[in-house]
Amino acid sequence: MKKVYFFGKNRADGDASLRNLLGGKGANLHEMTRLGMPVPAGFTISTEVCREYSNIKRYPDGLKEEVIENLKKVESVRGRKFGDPENPLLVSVRSGARVSMPGMMDTILNVGLNKQTVVGLVNRGQNPGFAYDCERRLIQMYGGVVLGISEKQFEDLLVAKKKERGVLKDTELTAEDWVELIGQYKSVVSDFTYKDFPSDPWEQLWGAISAVFDSWNNKRAIEYRRLYDIPDDWGTAVNVQAMVYGNNGKTSATGVAFTRNPATGENVFYGEWLLDAQGEDVVAGIRTPCPINIAQKKNSGPPSLEEEMPDTYLQLLEIRKKLEHHYSDMQDIEFTVEQGNLWILQTRRGKRTSLAAVRIVVNMVEEKLITKEEAILRISPEDIDTLLHPMLDPRVNYDVIAMGLPASPGAASGEVVFTPEDAVALKEQGRKSILVRMETSPEDIAGMGVCEGILTQHGGITSHAAVVARGMGKPCVVGCESISIDYKHQKFRAKDLVVKKGDIITIGGGTGRVILGDVPKVSASRSEKFDKLLTFANEVKKLGIRANADTPESARVSREFGAEGIGLCRTEHMFFGEDRIRAVREMILADTLEQRKHALDKLLPVQKEDFKEILREMHDLPVIIRTLDPPLHEFLPKGSKQVKELAKEMGISEKMIRDKIVLLSEINPMLGNRGCRLGIPYPEITEMQARAIFEATCELIQENLNIIPEVMVPLVAEAKEFENQKKIIDQVAQEVMKKYGVNFKYTVGTMIELPRAALTADKIARTAEFFSYGTNDLTQTTFGFSRDDIGKILPDYVDKGILKWDPFQRIDEDGVGELIKIGIERGKRTNPKLEIGICGEHGGEPHSIEFCHRVGMNYVSCSPYRVPIARLAAAQAVIKEKGGSNETL
């Protein structure tokens, strides 16, 4: 098995396809060499060696010989010899894993320098100050990385020396100063290790290689891998490469360039450079780098590379073009000019903003550099999310006072309020608020509508607050268990801080951050390119994308974002308006069928109007309206003041209301009297809702609109429950058609949100025309996890590796997914035309969307602001199914 791969002078043992074996950096060095680019010669020790080294705790047999042999090739290409006092070859030793892990592992430069070779360097015409500085740097890096000596000891000596010499910059020190420092540095080393600093270049080289391999298992690298889900057994490669110097006089330089603008995505060459400097100087920010070209140079300012070294610049432009065509992606290039010679030290995929990412891929499609499929695969759903919502400015520092669950993306600031009434009051004064609640209930809806963002102490990402906030496209952090709210004194505690009503806070709903004060934000930016990308997605995707929307406004937004219908229109939120909650309460408190019908008669016209506006917005597109779902007691007043008011208003005793509340209360409301379990004992409720839907339909058809209503029955566990409700709905449809003299098409289907519904899908599909998976509830019952209570369990479970992620966020394929597959298979067996979708929160989560595509659903439905993400994810699912991969992005 080959262990070491040589590259140099247009010849390379490896290429870009060997990323797994040679690491990302190494593979690209080999590839660029093959492309004839000026890459300093070197060799790569493979990741397999790293794995073997980790296992057997020593180098595999034969490695030494291969390293010696390849170093000879480098010497030959470079025309210098390693350890030669006359004309010494110096090398860098760098790590390079399959994926970039910036700053995680170690690098050692100038390996091969010692008392003898440094003289050779000087004799070959180098500036003595430069040569000794190089030796000093070697000792410092090697001391730190290989020997484990704190770099501060070296830095302190350097600072003292500059003070002694009365100079500010390193470059002002003389060769003598460096020689003195080298002596001091070596003392530090021998004091620490009880040994002299190794002067043998080979000892240096092997020490450096070992240090790089060992760095794969250092603490920060392990943590990084855990964070980014990188397998421990990938290992790192080691790149040993001839040194070139940008800090070698006025014809030397160093720089970093992007083949396109990484902030905007514009197709212009973009970068920075420094004359007579080393690569780290550009990064470290000690000197301010200069723009790479005239275009980038704003009017006056420091000279550009284009002006100072026009030939080199042209050569770079050529390389830019070649690399972009070759890699068909925006590249991040490191280069060094050593005494007039351009060297390329690295190329890799350039990091970019979300805005740039979208622009780049769309441009590249137009430039025919990449296909639409490639463009789609390269954009992450997070990119889309970023572009749709204002975000915390990443350049600003702030203190996070608490972390909750990221429930609805976007950043928002405002005054803390603890009641929906206060949020409304502030809004009326033109002031911004953040509504802070233990948890929210449908009664809080008005306040939720007017605040800037919502923060709750309890609840998971499918809690009421989260669902409603996403529907409104409003930032929201939930389950922030580290704060403790004191409603009575209108304050909350976070760590040692007390935040009072009126204090300003900022929340980051995409990350779960809570910050004291007003943090600057980057605003949302949908562009023409963004829309174009989503047009590509639509050409590729097979899943339909619908929205969960229950107001005309959210229906309008959904449609604008490209929703192809409404997958879930909840009817219960409509019941909370001032004009209707009273009738709803009358309905619930009714003792007789007559009383109840009387209350329902009042609700009919308002529900009809609600449906009419939504159906009108969505004309030509299907709209699934779900019949009443939540337990009735949710509509009853909670506090004693409210009970009193209601009693007075309705002219009944407080006791009667209290009794009804007790009667309706349940020990486990999630498993209680809700969904179709309301419409079965009280058929008149279903009847009223069906009538409202169908009368709205008829009236819009009379306006010559094409209306496609679909009625959905919730919480079905047994086919007969569905049949019971469908019979009512069908009968009302007939009556309404007759009344209006209008024929319309409609369908009746059901939520599949209980395990039993999935298991008996064959029976339900005998009469149901569509299934919509309610994966929030399905996840609750499949796991036996209450979404309201999971916050206490989940973090510990993820820590202990019991669950990989929150199953309410990303679908649990092993359990819930199995039930979904069973339901689809059984449902389609009975009715091959059955339309199947998902309307749980997973409908907007990319991994879950991919799953929905794979199992053959017809559509996903998600909150309006996630529709673009869902379109992209649905297209990615198609491409991945064909073998496409975005693994290396």
Next chain:
Amino acid sequence: MKKVYFFGKNRADGDASLRNLLGGKGANLHEMTRLGMPVPAGFTISTEVCREYSNIKRYPDGLKEEVIENLKKVESVRGRKFGDPENPLLVSVRSGARVSMPGMMDTILNVGLNKQTVVGLVNRGQNPGFAYDCERRLIQMYGGVVLGISEKQFEDLLVAKKKERGVLKDTELTAEDWVELIGQYKSVVSDFTYKDFPSDPWEQLWGAISAVFDSWNNKRAIEYRRLYDIPDDWGTAVNVQAMVYGNNGKTSATGVAFTRNPATGENVFYGEWLLDAQGEDVVAGIRTPCPINIAQKKNSGPPSLEEEMPDTYLQLLEIRKKLEHHYSDMQDIEFTVEQGNLWILQTRRGKRTSLAAVRIVVNMVEEKLITKEEAILRISPEDIDTLLHPMLDPRVNYDVIAMGLPASPGAASGEVVFTPEDAVALKEQGRKSILVRMETSPEDIAGMGVCEGILTQHGGITSHAAVVARGMGKPCVVGCESISIDYKHQKFRAKDLVVKKGDIITIGGGTGRVILGDVPKVSASRSEKFDKLLTFANEVKKLGIRANADTPESARVSREFGAEGIGLCRTEHMFFGEDRIRAVREMILADTLEQRKHALDKLLPVQKEDFKEILREMHDLPVIIRTLDPPLHEFLPKGSKQVKELAKEMGISEKMIRDKIVLLSEINPMLGNRGCRLGIPYPEITEMQARAIFEATCELIQENLNIIPEVMVPLVAEAKEFENQKKIIDQVAQEVMKKYGVNFKYTVGTMIELPRAALTADKIARTAEFFSYGTNDLTQTTFGFSRDDIGKILPDYVDKGILKWDPFQRIDEDGVGELIKIGIERGKRTNPKLEIGICGEHGGEPHSIEFCHRVGMNYVSCSPYRVPIARLAAAQAVIKEKGGSNETL
């Protein structure tokens, strides 16, 4: 298609196998005729005709001809002619469905009598009074059944006539009286129908046949069928049979006999008879019937048939023997002696008490009349239940003041108490109590232990009260929503009654009845025969039968009833004793690991003692002990007084306790932080429990006992949860073995009580050694029904036919059963040796046990008092699988 089946004089078209076609009564008449028994000739119109008649609303073509033809055969056998004024044939017209529906459908006797034929009867030597009485009876029955005239009108006339004549008995009326009455009866008919009473015998016959067919769809028959789950399309047959008369002078008689004693099951001929009487006279109770033989006659008393008609008696004895051998079951025979000739009018399976049922089948096995398998199939689980618990005396009348769910069988009476403390206080005074609660919680356990029975207003049959009561073998009625308890005033309301503390009530736990006052009871009666039957069951059954037991006492009872191990020993009930609840609360309130360990150290010795006593009782048998399952907050005090006491006792602030209660409280506790979700964050709890189990094991092994502990982890949804807990248990096992120097065998398994556990059983089975289906919880999550709240939904669902039964009582094969099958299939795929059982309440329900057998479980586990039932049901399952059926019992 043959419509009419003749029988008479040893020749019959049908036989007993044609029960579906000829009805039970008809098929047996055919069969007895074939056996050469003296059955009056007749014919049966098949149930197919009934179905066709119901569908097409008229008689099928050809029926008339077949009836005429068959009636001719009857005339020929009987030597009389239908409608012949000289020697008239009279017939009875009776219904007879596939199963007996006593009193549900109609009968008409003496069809064929009119002004002419009655004279023929008299001329052929009959007593004129008898002949005219027959005609009078025909008009009365026909008027009622066919014409729909209230029988009271006829009765009133008869009473008036007797008054007029100054006599008391019908038999004292003369022929003239009867003729006068016949005139009056006919007037009633013509007044009501505006037509004369039909004098044409054929019109009478067809009218009677139609009336019988129509009676299949009368209201009370439909209700009866719904109650006993009899399909509407079975239809009834009609039996037309030559009349014979037991009221035809001093050589005539009528009687009913059982081939064995139906009350005790003793193998003696048992029956009653009346001289010169009709069958209905025996049943109606106007005259007191006489014993059939000398053995039955107690010392003095009315003469027996054996004495009065010794030849007939011998003939009957012969028939008894023949029928029992032929049907191999105890028979209920109706006979008539007409002028010295014995006629058999009916034979059918004799109804019997549970006690008799068991004795009869065991005796019949010993007599080699039936096989053990037949014996097993013939006993219903309800029979067993009756024999194990005292029951309300069926002969006593009482008023039911409320009905609840039958949660634990047996009848009990006592003073009403509303608190467990009062129950304990009464017990100390030697008084009996019925504990009446809204619902019970583990804190009530002491009171539940000492009362006679438990009644709760809320909760289903798997609620806490129900589960605990069954474990204690104590009568219990739950979910009695029609009472309303007022704790404050120590009373409850039922209908218009107020029942106060101290009032005596009786509950029937097998039926759900609540009765005011002390109702006499029939005591439980296990017998030698009972044990023998269960020995037969053990020879046949394949399922193991274990018990759910968590005290030494219930372990002892289980073993006595034949349990082959403990399938579920809950550990949480043990936490409520006076000596330990304090340590439990300390554990829960602990802020640090150290505090918690300190509390657990106090619990370890008491838990160890608990386990030791149970394991000792069950030596040589496996005992599954489940680690802690319920949410921790259940252990915290509920009322403010209790909080105060606890705070004082523990020297912490009340606020701290209240805060902890709030912190631990959950919106849906059933889906919350329980089961292994306790042992994962607090491994020290699992550790303590494992240590207690294994130390108890070691100490008993040192006493030379064979102990087989099995540790069960509850509420697993994901294999890694189980692995986490198993690791702790295994480690403790190693430690304990080392400490004691004792090696022991043990297994670790899990409950399968969440859909996800069943769906991912393949993964869980990689490390689990056994599965135990927790079907209570699995039913909750599969249906999304809370067992605590289902009481409000279920009755309506059963009424509407949405569910056929309570899925918490009888396993839902379509949904929960599917998951069970999936779990077994996937689990065994990974680990073919996996031991699989059930420990939910379904483990004691016969239909569910049959299901468990069919799907290949290894054992079922149920409450101790259901072990005998489970043994029987498990044996029945095996026999039914081979094609055995107890459908017609």
